[in-house]
Amino acid sequence: MGQRIDKWLVYARMVKTRTAATELVERGRVRVNRERVTKTSQMVGEGDVLTLAFPRNIRIIRIVGIGERRGPPSEAQLLYEDLTRPAAPGEG
Numbered sequence: 001m002g003q004r005i006d007k008w009l010v011y012a013r014m015v016k017t018r019t020a021a022t023e024l025v026e027r028g029r030v031r032v033n034r035e036r037v038t039k040t041s042q043m044v045g046e047g048d049v050l051t052l053a054f055p056r057n058i059r060i061i062r063i064v065g066i067g068e069r070r071g072p073p074s075e076a077q078l079l080y081e082d083l084t085r086p087a088a089p090g091e092g
Contacts, residue, residue: 002043003066005030011067013076014052029053049083059084
């Protein structure tokens with residue numbers, strides 16, 4: 001079972017609004033399993049790896065759950081595993 005990427009990004013609290021999720025995807029700043037995505041209707045599911053290019057950082061996450069709502073941060077953190085490499089000293 002999958003979920004639209006724009007909804008998943010909001011439920012996992014990667015972005016604050018569905019509009020922000022739409023902009024991120026349509027600007028080509030999201031990859032699913034290394035493939036650039038430009039349509040918010042792209043389905044994602046457990047095991048998919050997302051690369052999110054935000055203005056100040058890049059996050060790599062693996063989806064481990066599908067959300068049903070935008071809940072508190074503690075609930076959202078259960079939806080993904082953060083694979084982002086920590087910045088080395090001086091890379092800030």
